[in-house]
Amino acid sequence: MSDQGTGQHPAAIRVLLADDEHLIRGALAALLALEDDLSIVAEAASGPEALAMARAHRPDVAVLDLQMPGADGVRVAVALRDSLPTCRTMIVTSHGRPGHLKRALAAGVRGFVPKTASAEQLAEIIRTVHRGSRYVDPELAADAISAGDSPLSAREAELLELAADGAPIAEIAEQASLTQGTVRNYLSAAAAKLGAENRHAAARMARERGWI
Structure with a gap:
């Protein structure tokens, strides 16, 4: 998907959306595109496609579904950290288990958000992540703390x-x-x-x- 129209905010944040559920991704793209300072420059339905799109379009922020075919969101985030360090990453998930959050933070992910978040909330979190700050859903953070660390090497x-x-x-x-x-x-x-x-x-x- 190419840049939105010409009447766009000159300093719009370039966003990649990656989610294997087409309806969710399409709805989210349409809602976020209504924000003057956000531009959806690419969409992807799998981990490998997300990486290819990120390298082609060089977004400022990649919004990655945790569970995707080919490679999950955390693995994509690790690859982007190495190959496209200017791109900040955030995970959106309906499977917010404690270990996922810890893996994501270790991979340099700046945002960890449940899919129950509204488009308005997500837009604000994208701005937060783009500024270099971090956002972790408070409930997911509390669960991660109470669950403890994995005993596995x-x-x-x-x-x-x-x-x-x-x-x-x-x-x-x-x-x-x-x-x-x-x-x-x-x-x-x-x-x-x-x-x-x-x-x-x-x-x-x-x-x-x-x-x-």
Whole structure:
């Protein structure tokens, strides 16, 4: 989607919207475009498309859905931090689990907002993020504090994520460039930390808490 009309605010904030739900994205784009100081320069329906659009259009702020095909919003934010450091990122989600917030903040995300926010609220948060400030929904922040930190190491979390969709040990080992025995050891340790009976239950528990 190209720049909106010619009667635009000269210093409009250039915004990328990424959400795999077309109706939500379209409605949001239409509402935000009514703001004089915001310009929706691109839209995307997946993680890879969001990255491609960001590199092509160089937005000031990328508004990223957390759950997207190809790569989630946090992974897109990490990639943008490295390849387009002038672009500030924010996550909009209907799955505001504590671990997601911590992953997002660690990735340099400046805003973390529930999808229940109104378009007016979202516009104001985009301005806040663009100024270099941070906005985290207070309820999500309180949940993150009360939930505590993940007991999993980075490698355990990585392998549990690979196991979450039921992949066999051999496939996980190949993807992670590890031996099958090493993968089993990591997954057993992760399951023990979470008090889960097997790797599938451990992956489910970790996903529910936003740790993977």
